[in-house]
Amino acid sequence: MPPGALLTATATYRQPGVVLTDHRFSVPLDHDDPAGERIEVFAREAVASAHADGSLPWLVYLPGGPGFGANRFVGKEAWLGRALQDYRVLLLDQRGTGSSTPATRQTLPLRGGPREQADYLTHFRADSIVRDCELIRRELTGGAPWTVLGQSFGGFCATHYLSAAPEGLHTAIITGGLPTLDGHADDVYRAAYPRMERKTRAHYARYPQDVERARRIAAHIAEHEPVLNGGYRLTVEAFQSLGMLLGSGDGSHRLHYLLEDAFVRTPAGHTLSDAFQEGVQAALSHGSHPLFALLHESIYGQGDRPTDWSAQRLRGEFPQFDPGKALAGDAPLLFTGEAVLRRQFDCDPALRPLRETADLLAARTGWTPLYDTARLAANEVPAAAAIYHDDLYVDTEQSLRTARSIRGLRTWVTDEYEHDGLRVGSPRVLDRLLALARGEA
Known part of the structure; x- marks a missing residue:
């Protein structure tokens, strides 16, 4: 059986009200070649101090971008405090970002010239990120599905997750990140x-x-x-x-x-x-x-x-x-x-x-399709999305069309917030979306 996400190192420490554990995973660069080259993906686990020894469901956070690592919170900042009431949270530095194996002007020449660098970077889109998540999920949860919270580009990844591996998801929460499914x-x-x-x-x-x-x-x-x-x-x-x-x-x-x-x-x-x-x-x-x-x-x-x-x-x-x-x-x-x-x-x-x-x-041509519209139309994963009216970064009409294409997805359309509503509107934004996904609102 091909190797999965190999946990290579951990370190645990505390901040006010939170226990943090840093994880480093070795994952295949190309998931279609699991025995080939591997890169490192970093993720920080956060759990409320009062629940540190308890059994909680997992929530994985996929940040915006592409190219940004997960938030470096101090304690229970922003939406994290609300999430820690219910979950053990994994703040994922998507491949190439944060403390994961870097992809920058300093490191990419290790790959060779521009052609080799471009070929390397084709493995850094939503499809590879979701396959990383699936390997890491099986390592951490023992196979139990988890909740994904996707902000902006993280919502694009969460939409791909619903397309490619819905069996890995208990719930999908998306904020400012419903992509066009077929638009150029x-x-x-x-x-x-x-x-x-x-x-x-x-x-x-x-x-x-x-x-x-x-x-x-x-x-x-x-x-x-x-x-x-x-x-x-x-x-x-x-x-x-x-x-x-x-x-x-x-x-x-x-x-x-x-x-x-x-x-x-x-x-x-x-x-x-x-x-x-x-x-x-x-x-x-x-x-x-x-x-x-x-x-x-x-x-x-x-x-x-x-x-x-x-x-x-x-x-x-x-x-x-x-x-x-x-x-x-x-x-x-x-x-x-x-x-x-x-x-x-x-x-x-x-x-x-x-x-x-x-x-x-x-x-470049020959990009792998990212969204399976038939599978999204048959979606059974509880899901909710915040759509920010006239969002500068993600088109509202395109998001609404996608929302109508995902079976069972509940939407909250609001002009109260801009694209950073999850950060500035917490815990209200996350609380409302969890209620929508759970059928409580």
Whole structure:
């Protein structure tokens, strides 16, 4: 029998009210070749101190991304406190993220050149993540099904879980992460740009002084083409991508505070302040999560049609985002978000060495289908999903169509929260979704 997830190390320690155990698992890089190369997947187990020795059902948390590790909570922060009332929680660093075997500009050259790197990264999508989960589940639970909580891209993974291995699930909870089941990346970004415009205009309605501030900053960037203190080449297009902030509950406010301190007077005249440069570098750098940029469109890859830098191609259909036209006239500069452009690989020092690898992934065909619509239509796993109305990152209409395609899935559609509702709305968000899945609401 082929080897499963080999538990290689554990360490247990305590935080206020919580007992934590770090697990490291050895899993196949390619699950279709279980005797071949293996990589390491890290996961942190959390259990309430009062229940540390008890027998509790398991909940595995799949974070957003792609490319982000699980939250590093302190004690019972955010939604974790509510989950620990009922579950032993596993916070999974999906392969390539967090403390799992890294996939970065520093480590990917170990694979060889761009072609070998791109081939390696084809094993880092939702299908491989779910197969990791299944090996780890059998190791930890003795074969008992567990509950999956998927946030954003983690919800994409949870939807694939319902397609590929529903026998491993007791319950599925999804927050801001119901993907299109059959749409191409073009469909995703064609729907995304109008949302980006709406979010920008809502920001300017809240902070009208930011219209002129953004234009002044963009004009300065266009004239001087600055390289930030951390090495990031700031273009106007890159500056526009600060619109990623507008997808979170406090993002508009954080963007406003960033813009208000953009300039400082020096002996050589006005220039971008160090504080502004540090804030922009922190917001735009992919140094801690390069897989977000490398795989951002590949998560939609299915079949023989390449993604082909979809967000960049589709941007041309929306001329209102052209910064040149905005600066030449009196239109406000529009911000963008939830879009990775090829040109960002020229800007970010964490991505620059990986540009050819990204090109190969964008041109790739033959992607494995991620969703079995027939199986989802026959779903028997209790499931509930929060759909955030006008979510910047995940299209509401596409999510609703998917919700209607999953038998028994109960939805909570709300405009009370942005994409980070699970984090900022806890324990209410998780409590409501558990009640819906259990038939208690």
